[in-house]
Amino acid sequence: MFTIDHSKTSCFNEMFLPDGQIRSHYQKLFDCLQTLGESELLDRSKEIRQQMVRQGVTFQLYSANHTSERIIPFDIIPRIIPHEDWEKISSGLKQRVKALNHFLHDVYHDQHMITDGLMSRRQIVNNPYFLPEMSNVEVPEDVYIALSGIDLIRDENGAYYVLEDNLRTPSGLSYVFKNRSLMMHYFPELYFSSHVQSIEQGTQDLLTALHDLAPHHKQDPVIVLLTPGRYNSAYFEHVFLAQQMGIELVEGSDLRVVDQKVYINSIEGLRQVDVIYRRLDDSFLDPLTFNPNSLLGVAGLMNAYRAGNVAIANAPGTGVADDKAVYTKVPDMIRYYLHEEPILKNVPTYHMKKKEDREFVLDQLEKMVVKETSLSGGYGMLIGPQSTPDMIELFRKKILEHPERYIAQPTISLSAGPTLTDGRIENRHIDLRPFIIQGKQISVISGGLTRVALNKGSLVVNSSQGGGSKDTWIV
Incomplete structure (x- = not known):
């Protein structure tokens, strides 16, 4: 029998109430863990790891000296969210993505938000992800964000907060489906008795959204997934999604443009491509428009x-809306556009370019999380409570040298969920990345990707920084 830590801490415990009682939606899972016992859980966990290796469920890690490939650690204990919580989360996510999409259309067309004082022109044109080349471009169905991943965390009272918007080429969707298939296969008795909402429709919903974007409302469009290639960190995901949607996986060398139309080389000759689901950053998309050295x-x-002859999802230039400095304006966008x-x-977020915000943060830097606005994936961050004095002083200098590059937030101790680690079940901090799909309709895939900070006490859940993942059940 497992002992699961339910000692009272300052963070929200997903499984236990403050008095140590099991939350009702976790009771069935708790009973199942006790019934299976330590030996059986460890055996199944080992089998799952071997299965992931066989199936190539991997992620590339890069450093200055070398590149390594590893599986994303998968925790067999699912994160469970009750249906009534999910209804509010789902509504909030749809609302947020709708507002962000309106904002992007406004940025690249009339810019009413500037004339009405929501944002300054400087905030837009100085944004590193703003693309003047997208000005007045007619985007199919006015959908800039076909797929988004919005990162959520919970505070000590269990309230959900948006931590970050991922709108350019959000990653992690494939692991949502892979995690679910592993749980269904290795824990069928628990899964099928828990009335978990299905995610099977997710890839079909994404394919439908891509169909919706086809120019001239073409009934049977040719859709491709454009990948940087097998050395990209998320290549497994590119292969998986292309297979699940039944579309071609292509690299830049597989495509050519003739008379302002995109074609794919095939055995039958050239076929016109109608929709490109791209997993390339903006700067690599077209060497004639952006980075001339791009071979991708x-x-x-x-x-x-x-010319309107091909759709690109997500649209180029969407990064202007998920910049960390723009993030602070999203609540105002919702009020303004919707x-x-x-x-x-x-x-709560502080801009380092604002004198009063900067002085407030620098006075208590050891308590703050500092982020470089143009970076993601856990890079360019300071987590004050877990940093050394030297690292804190380094960030102090960075902020003073380039305050416009940084934002700061109070450290919120992410909620904790039971996690199988080193042969024991212990609490680890987690967040949640749900995925929102937008075509003619907007939908949210039930659950999303729960990411886990595997190191005890760590708040960094990113896969690029050694984090793992869980299946997420809406019951």
Whole structure:
């Protein structure tokens, strides 16, 4: 029998109430863990790891000296969210993505948010992800964000907050499906008795959204997934999603532009491509428009896009809306574009370019989380309570030298969930990345990717920083 730590801490415990009682939606899982016992859980966990290796469920890690490939650690204890909580989360996510999509259209067209004082022109044009080349481009169905991943955390009272918006080429969707298939296979008795909401429709919903974007409402469009290639950190995901949706996986060298139309080389000859689900960063998409040294993109792609002969999802230039400095304005966007109050709140955020914010943060830097606005994946961060005095002083100098590059947030101790680690079940900090799909309709895949900070006490859940993942059950 396992002993599961339920000691009272300052963070929200997903499984236990403050008095040590099991939360009702976790009771069935708790009973199952006790019934299976330590030996059986460890055996199944080992089998799952071997299965992931056989199936190539891997992630590339890069450092200055070398590149390594490893599986993303998978924890067999699912994260469980009751249906009533999920209804509010789902509504808040749809609301947020709708507002962000309105904002992107406004940025690249009339810019009403500037004339009405929501944002300054400098905040837009100085944003590293703003693409002047997208100005006045007609985006199919006005959908800039076909797929987004919004990172959520819980505070000590269990309230959900949006930590970050991922709108360019959000990753992790494949692991949602892979995690679910592993749980269904290795824990069928628990899964099928728990009335978990299905995610099977997810890839079909994404495919439908991509169909919706086809130029001229083409009934049987040719859709491809554009990958940087097998050395990309998320290549497993690119292969998986292309297979699940039944679309071609292509690299830039497989495509060519003729008369402002994109074609794919095939055995039958050239076939016109209607929709590109791209997993390339903007700068690599087209060497004639962006980085001239790019060997990953397609020369002339942007001309075909501007001519309306191909759709690109997500649209180029969407990064202007998920910049960490713009993040602070999303609640105002919701009020401005939708005339609604935000359902999901932001984490309180301080701009280092504002003198009063900067002075406040520098006075208590050891308590703050500092982020470089243009970076993601856990890079360019300071987590004050877990940093050394030397690291804190380094970030102090960085902020003073380039305050416009940084934001800061109070340290919120992410909620903790039971995690099988080193042969024991212990609490580890977790967050949640749900995925939102937008075509003619907008939907949220039930659950999403729960990421786990595997090191005890750590708040860093990113796969690129050694984090793992769990299956997420909506019951």
